[in-house]
Amino acid sequence: MSAIAEVPEGVETEQLGYGRAINAALAEEMRRDERVWMMGQDVAKMGGVFGVTRGLLDEFGPSRVRDTTINETFIVGGAAGAALTGTIPVVELQFADFGLVAGDEIFHKLAKWRYMHGGKLSLPVVVRLPTGVVGGAGAEHSQSLEAIAMHVPGLKVALPATPADAKGLLKTAIRDPNPVLFFEHKGMYRTKGPVPSGDDYLVPFGEAATRRRGDALTVVATGLMVPRALAAAERLAADGIELEVIDPRTLVPLDMETIVASVERTGRALVVHEAVRTAGAGAEIAARIQEAAFFSLDAPIWRLGALDTPIPQDPDLEQLVIPSGEQIEAAARELVAL
Known part of the structure; x- marks a missing residue:
C-alpha cells in the first residue's frame, strides 16, 4: 500500500509552499468579497512576521490590510466589533501563544455571543494562529494550544497539514458565518506541495x-x-x-x-x-x-x-x-x- 495523493487526479494544480497557499487563499477571498479584510501586527508593510501576507497591501490597500499595535486584545476585540457591522475580518496573531492574551475576546465574545443573542447575530471572524515548534523560538512562542480551543463551544478549529489544505480550509473558514481558529504550523510554511488552481477550491470542515x-x-x-x-x-x-x-x-x-x-x-x-x-x-x-x-x-x-x-x-x-x-x-x- 502507498500514500494517497493530496489532490484528486485530474485536478489542475500548481506547486506552492504552505505559506504561499495561505497567501493565495487570502487574496482570492478578498477579490471575491469586498467585505473581507485583515489586520494584525506587521501584516501590511512587512507582510507578516513569517512573510505570509506579503504583497496583499499593494493589491488591496491600507483600508483592507491594516497594521496594528502590539495588542492582541484590541486585534481580536476589534475584529469582533467589525464583524457585527457586516464585515469579515481575518486577523493574524504573530504566535498562537498570544491568543491567550486575547482569551476573553476569543473564548467569551467570539465563542458565545451568537448563542447569547439567540442566533440573531454572527461573528464571521478568522483568527490565524501560527503554532508549533520551530527554530528555537522558546517556551512562550512554540506552544500547541488547539486542545484549549476544542474545549470551548462556539469555536471551529482547523489545523491544516498540507499546502492544499492550508488553502482550501482557509477559504472555507473565511466563508463560514462562525468564528474559526486557524492553526498554521510555523515549521511547515516553506513545505511545498500540489495546490489546486482557481478560486473555487474549498476543503469542507469535518471531513478527515x-x-x-x-x-x-x-x-x-x-x-x-x-x-x-x-x-x-x-x-x-x-x-x-x-x-x-x-x-x-x-x-x-x-x-x-x-x-x-x-x-x-x-x-x-x-x-x-x-x-x-x-x-x-x-x-x-x-x-x-x-x-x-x-x-x-x-x-x-x-x-x-x-x-x-x-x-x-x-x-x-x-x-x-x-x-x-x-x-x-x-x-x-x-x-x-x-
Whole structure:
C-alpha cells in the first residue's frame, strides 16, 4: 500500500509552499468579497512576521490590510466589533501563544455571543494562529494550544497539514458565518506541495483525509505529525507493516466516522499530536474511539504527544520534547506486536 495523493487526479494544480497557499487563499477571498479584510501586527508593510501576507497591501490597500499595535486584545476585540457591522475580518496573531492574551475576546465574545443573542447575530471572524515548534523560538512562542480551543463551544478549529489544505480550509473558514481558529504550523510554511488552481477550491470542515491506506494500525495524526507519521509508515512498510494514516484536518468539527471506520478495520489505534500529551486532543479522540469501536479493538489505544514540560529554547532540545518520526515508528511496531 502507498500514500494517497493530496489532490484528486485530474485536478489542475500548481506547486506552492504552505505559506504561499495561505497567501493565495487570502487574496482570492478578498477579490471575491469586498467585505473581507485583515489586520494584525506587521501584516501590511512587512507582510507578516513569517512573510505570509506579503504583497496583499499593494493589491488591496491600507483600508483592507491594516497594521496594528502590539495588542492582541484590541486585534481580536476589534475584529469582533467589525464583524457585527457586516464585515469579515481575518486577523493574524504573530504566535498562537498570544491568543491567550486575547482569551476573553476569543473564548467569551467570539465563542458565545451568537448563542447569547439567540442566533440573531454572527461573528464571521478568522483568527490565524501560527503554532508549533520551530527554530528555537522558546517556551512562550512554540506552544500547541488547539486542545484549549476544542474545549470551548462556539469555536471551529482547523489545523491544516498540507499546502492544499492550508488553502482550501482557509477559504472555507473565511466563508463560514462562525468564528474559526486557524492553526498554521510555523515549521511547515516553506513545505511545498500540489495546490489546486482557481478560486473555487474549498476543503469542507469535518471531513478527515486518509493520507495512506493500511491494515495493521490506524494512526491519527495532526499538523507536523502528519508528515512524520507518513515517513514512519514508509519505513515500516519495508517490513510488511502497513499503517493507515488519517489527518482530521479540523478538530471542531471532528470527523469521527472516518476514524472509527478505519479502527474497525485495523483493530488498533495510535493518536499522535505535537501538543502536550496530557489532556491533549488525542485524549478526546482516543476516548471517542473507545466508545464507538471498543469491540473492534485488538489492543489498547495509545497516544503520543509532547512531554509535560515547556518547550526549550535550544533547537535540538525542543525536538526532544515533541514526538519524532522514530518514536512514532517504535510505538507503531510495539502496538502492532501486542
